[in-house]
Amino acid sequence: MIRRAWAWGLAALAAGGLALAQTPRTPLPRVDTDEGFALFQQKCFTCHGNAAAAPSAPSPETLRAMGPDRVYEALTTGPMKAVGDTLSDAERKMVSAAVGGRILGSAGAGEARDMPNRCKSNPPVRLTGPAWNGWGGDLQNTRFRTKAQAGLTAKDLPRLKLKWAFGLPNSMSAYSQPTVVGGRVFIGTDTGNVYAIDARTGCVHWSYRAVAGVRVAPVAGPGKTGPAVYVQDLRDYAYALDARTGRELWKIRLETNFTGRVTAGASLYRGVLYVPLSSWEEFSAKTLDYGCCTSVGAVAAVEAASGKLLWKTRVIAQPLQPTRKNSKGVQQYAPAGGSVWNTPAVDPQRGAIYFGTGDATTFPPAPTADSVMALDMKTGAVRWSYAVQHGDSYLVGCQDPAQRTDNCPDVQGPDWDIPASVILKRLPSGQRVIVVGTKPGDILALDPDKQGALVWRMNIRGGPPVGDGPMRGGGIRWGGAADDRAVYYGLHGGGAAAVGLADGRRAWFNGLDTGPCAGAANLGAAATGIPGAVLFGGADGRITALSAKAGRCLWTLETAHDFDTVNQVPAHGGSLISSGVTVAGGMMFIGSGYAIANGAPGNVLLAYSIR
Numbered sequence: 001m002i003r004r005a006w007a008w009g010l011a012a013l014a015a016g017g018l019a020l021a022q023t024p025r026t027p028l029p030r031v032d033t034d035e036g037f038a039l040f041q042q043k044c045f046t047c048h049g050n051a052a053a054a055p056s057a058p059s060p061e062t063l064r065a066m067g068p069d070r071v072y073e074a075l076t077t078g079p080m081k082a083v084g085d086t087l088s089d090a091e092r093k094m095v096s097a098a099v100g101g102r103i104l105g106s107a108g109a110g111e112a113r114d115m116p117n118r119c120k121s122n123p124p125v126r127l128t129g130p131a132w133n134g135w136g137g138d139l140q141n142t143r144f145r146t147k148a149q150a151g152l153t154a155k156d157l158p159r160l161k162l163k164w165a166f167g168l169p170n171s172m173s174a175y176s177q178p179t180v181v182g183g184r185v186f187i188g189t190d191t192g193n194v195y196a197i198d199a200r201t202g203c204v205h206w207s208y209r210a211v212a213g214v215r216v217a218p219v220a221g222p223g224k225t226g227p228a229v230y231v232q233d234l235r236d237y238a239y240a241l242d243a244r245t246g247r248e249l250w251k252i253r254l255e256t257n258f259t260g261r262v263t264a265g266a267s268l269y270r271g272v273l274y275v276p277l278s279s280w281e282e283f284s285a286k287t288l289d290y291g292c293c294t295s296v297g298a299v300a301a302v303e304a305a306s307g308k309l310l311w312k313t314r315v316i317a318q319p320l321q322p323t324r325k326n327s328k329g330v331q332q333y334a335p336a337g338g339s340v341w342n343t344p345a346v347d348p349q350r351g352a353i354y355f356g357t358g359d360a361t362t363f364p365p366a367p368t369a370d371s372v373m374a375l376d377m378k379t380g381a382v383r384w385s386y387a388v389q390h391g392d393s394y395l396v397g398c399q400d401p402a403q404r405t406d407n408c409p410d411v412q413g414p415d416w417d418i419p420a421s422v423i424l425k426r427l428p429s430g431q432r433v434i435v436v437g438t439k440p441g442d443i444l445a446l447d448p449d450k451q452g453a454l455v456w457r458m459n460i461r462g463g464p465p466v467g468d469g470p471m472r473g474g475g476i477r478w479g480g481a482a483d484d485r486a487v488y489y490g491l492h493g494g495g496a497a498a499v500g501l502a503d504g505r506r507a508w509f510n511g512l513d514t515g516p517c518a519g520a521a522n523l524g525a526a527a528t529g530i531p532g533a534v535l536f537g538g539a540d541g542r543i544t545a546l547s548a549k550a551g552r553c554l555w556t557l558e559t560a561h562d563f564d565t566v567n568q569v570p571a572h573g574g575s576l577i578s579s580g581v582t583v584a585g586g587m588m589f590i591g592s593g594y595a596i597a598n599g600a601p602g603n604v605l606l607a608y609s610i611r
Contacts, residue, residue, distance in 0.1 A: 033190075033213075034596050036094030037259075038284035038396065043083055043095070045289035050330070060099075060258040064235060068100030098280070101212025101235045102192045103170055110169030110193045112207035112246075115567045119203040125182040125227045125243040127220065130585035132180045134219035135265040135526075136479075139346040140424040143481035143580065144529035151586030152610070154532030157545050157555040160588060160608040164202030167569025169193070171603035174591030177217035177265070177526075177579035178605060179229075182243070185589060186229050187605055188214025194231055194239075196246060199587060202566040202607060206246030211237050217265035217343070217579065219273075223249055224305040230273055232262035238275055238302055250307030259295045264421070266302075267353065269346045272310065272377070273302040274353050276340035282361045286395050286407045288328040293336035293361040293395075294320060299344060299353070301380060311380035315340065315357045315373065316366040323362075326406050334362035337393070338369050342421035342479070345434070347448055351377050354434050354448065356388070356418025363393040363409035370416050372436055372446060386452040388438060389416045416440055420479040420489075420526070424448065427501055428484055435487050435501065441475030443487070443499055456504030460489060460497045477524035478578045481534055483548065490523025490536040496546055498534075508551035512544070517553035520544045526580035537576025539599060541592060559592040563604050574602025586610060 040060075047054035048063060063071060075084030075092045084092050097103050112118065130151060136143050147153055152160075168174055168189050176188035184205065185197040190213040196205040212235040220229050220243055227243040232254075240249040254262070259281040266275040279295035286292070297315040302308065315338030323332050337360035344353040352374045360369040370389035375382060392413030397403050399412050420437040427433065433445040433455055442465050445455040457465045460476065474493015481488050486498040486507050498507040512520045523544070525537030533545045533554055541560025546553060559573035573592035577599045582589045587609045593602020 033094065033098040034280070034283060036096070036098030037280040039087065039091055039095050040099050041284040041290050042287050043086065045287060049291065050289060061256070063099050064101060064258055066100060068096040068102050071099050072096035101233070103172055103190050103213070110189070110191055110207065111209070112195065112204045115204050117203045117566045119198055119205050122205055122244060125184060127182060127222065127227050129182065131182070132582040132584045134179060134267065135177060135217040135343040136345070136421055137582070139267065139269060139348070141343060141345045141421045141479070142423055142425060143479065143526060144483050145583050147531050150530045150583040152530050152583055152588065154530065154545070154547065154554055156610050157533060159610045160557070161610070163200070163587065163607045163609040165563040165565045165571060165607070166197055166202050166204070166605040167563070167565035167567055167571035168603040168605060169569050172593065172595040172601040174593040174602050174604060175215050175578055175596075176591060178582050178589040178591060179218040179220060180582055180584040180587075180589060181220040182227065184243070185605070185607070186218040186220065187591060188216060188218060188231055190215070192233065194218070194229070194241065194246070196229070196243070197605070199585070199607065204567060208241050208246045208248065210239060211235050215263050219266055219268045221268045221304065222271065228304070230266060230268060230304065232266060232275055234261040234263070236260045236262055236277065238262070238266070238273065238307070240304065240307060252302065252307045252309060254300045254302070254309070254312070255298070257295045264341055265343045267344045267346050268304060269348070269377070271304045273304050274344045274346070275300045275302060276342060276344060276355060278339035278341050278358070282337070282359075282394060283396050285361060286397050286403070286405045288326055288405050288407060289330060290407065291331050291333065292407045294333050295361070296320065296336055297338035297340045297357055299340055299355060299375060299380070301377075313375055313380040313382065315368050317368070317382070318366065332407065335360065335366045337361035338366060341417065341419040345422050345424040346377070347424055350448055352383055352448070353377055354422050354424060356420065356422055356436060358417040359392040359394040359413055359415055361393065361395060363411060365391060365393045365413065370418060372418070372422060372434065372452060374448070374452060384451045386446055386454070388418060388436060388442070388444060392416050414440070420476050423480065423482045423487060425482050425501060429502065433501060435480070435482060437476035437480055437489055439475045439477065439492070441491070443476075443489070443504070445501070445504060458499065458504045458506070460491065460499065460506065462506060462509065479526035479580070481527040481529035483529055486548070488527050488529060488534040488548065490525065490527050492522055492524040494521060494523065496523055496534070496536055496551065498548070498551060510546055510551040515553050517544050517546070517556055520556070522577065525576045525578055528581040528583065530583055535581045537580055537590070539575045539577050541573050541575055541600065541602070543576065543581060543590065559590065559606060560600060560602065563606070565604065571604035572602055573604050573606070575599035
């Protein structure tokens, strides 16, 4: 039976002026764009990207500019039908979505002007008041809100009721974390639509269509003529939009490598955006028709008022060079890798930004792979770097000896990465630390005032730090939350823990094996802290709240079901694997659904309130 959105506010219905819509009883189909890009590398590079073998074939960059619908048409009835016939229809859709940068069938769909719940008034947007702005909620990525900021404490959680649900049209993944500023919610979608929604009622102010899907958490701040919203997409475009109207103020391309994308939100400080740049490349670069590897992670600084690129610093300082030709005669390159999967933390005191890097894709790995880096905010110069792990050259599929090719690294690493955004925190003693969470479960504290010197290192599951030894499973994925006492992480393998900031000792661990929170699966989503509680999202679509002091279960909320929506778009919740809960002004917001890495798809933005 359909579970209806309950406790609708009368104001929401009045603003939307609509009847509740019936929603589908079956889950959404799954379209994994990461797997689609791997299929693109495997099936298409015999011709595309191989000018010597097929000089007339369009380049990969040309294909990416075509859009998903044209790519799908080419694979089903067009010139690439012979290749398309070797794929299932689901695989053709995955390839089309990955190459085109948006979900298939999303062109021209889902615009706010066509929705029945358009807001009847459009007051100016103010950059004051309760807010959750950007990925970390603040410049230091603490993901913690005080009572005054959140308007919620642990005791309020059982009183939360669904205020409204907003369906994301044609979407498969509600993976853009909602930003709340000036009474509006800003969110991107895998269709490329960016929406501005009234926080209290769910009515929609405007939408904007980006070139590709928008996975990042938007960030709001001053623009040249007033408040602006800044987003980036999966084809490395960055945008500034008028916060009140959605009008495009500027657009800039930050990377031209066809594998490039932006998956983590930017930081904004004093008129400069700091944008992390990542890549699809490692997914199936072992394919012998592929020229591995050419993409290097980076951070770009962009002037917020104009869109002017101020600097771009690549994670690997050594220039990319041709190395050898593989057994099929395809040129190989190095050094490459080091994607930046996380939002930089800003340190005004030192005039620096801090971020983690990913694994290398070539061997030997660059020393700045799997590292924490500090860059000068004004110039982009590298201040220091700290290698968290060593020897991690990694390509998907090369770990199986039977599947290795001579594109594979000489020594295949464990794919450790640093996906979680680092946290900058000042302790009650006055000491400052940069807290780093890693995929194998190691947590480190570095001293920003001593060139990143190690303060402590531990493993969150209670064993010794992994270091360069065998990988321990089920570590940290997308981030933690920190108050003045501890840092809190959910674990990809299940469970959650708190670690003391001052000494690195584990304060508590809850495996979630028993009790009312038992069975919460894969808490890889970024954690969120409010006074007395920490909120964790799970792959099963459940939000689990544990007490900050002792880790005991306080409350759970299911989101993986059907919802009636204020904009009459059929909507279903799914996995909560990457983006976390955001809280502001007595409300809680979450996008439910993640059709990547075996996650359950979903297409709904949910707003809960105690009033």
